[in-house]
Amino acid sequence: MKIDVKTVKELADNLEKYKLNEVAVESGGVKLVIKKEKPEKNVEYIQPQQIIPQVFIDGEVQEAQLEEEVEAINCEYITAPMVGTFYISSAPGNPAFVREGTEVTPGETLCIIEAMKLMNEVKAHKACKIKKILVEDGKVVKKGDKLFAIE
Missing domain, CATH: 2.40.50.100 (RNA polymerase II/Efflux pump adaptor protein, barrel-sandwich hybrid domain)
Structure with missing residues (x-):
């Protein structure tokens, strides 16, 4: 088998066409392997925000409950x-x-x-x-x- 740019391109196109991760061809003592790189996963860490619940009754915040919740957090x-x-x-x-x-x-x-x-x-x-x-x-x-x- 003759390995040329056209052969490599055809094999690479087959990766996409058939949704493959790897293609390997061996002929006449020559082996060609084309692998698709897996994209690195971006991991993003988010610092949680402290949430203080508030209870509204008739438009007023219930201070006693709010203070109790703040105390529990601390x-x-x-x-x-x-x-x-x-x-x-x-x-x-x-x-x-x-x-x-x-x-x-x-x-x-x-x-x-x-x-x-x-x-x-x-x-x-x-x-x-x-x-x-x-x-x-x-x-x-x-x-x-x-x-x-x-x-």
């Missing part, structure tokens, strides 16, 4: 140590380990995360007050998801 959090299902009590119908406003001691169980049929207790790492429970019972959480707002 507090500490207890996060999920793993992926799994969040449970606030040891079994359905049992009382919750903690409620909003509960003061806990270090090592006290706050919730359970079920992962691969194993029940993993999430414990308080320090003495604190549970300001807000941020996950609904029975919902799936990812590692690092905020479970509790604490103060």
Whole structure:
């Protein structure tokens, strides 16, 4: 086979025509491979903006609710140590380990995360007050998801 510009052009045209990623031809000990380059994906990272919800009733902002939301944004959090299902009590119908406003001691169980049929207790790492429970019972959480707002 004679490799000339015309042959290379025809093979390149076949890439587009037949939507191929690669064409290879071998003849007389000569091998020609034409590959289509994959375009690099441009990844753009966007910094999330902090959103402060406002509630309007009869045209007035409810200041108490707005202040509570701002306070929640500026507090500490207890996060999920793993992926799994969040449970606030040891079994359905049992009382919750903690409620909003509960003061806990270090090592006290706050919730359970079920992962691969194993029940993993999430414990308080320090003495604190549970300001807000941020996950609904029975919902799936990812590692690092905020479970509790604490103060």
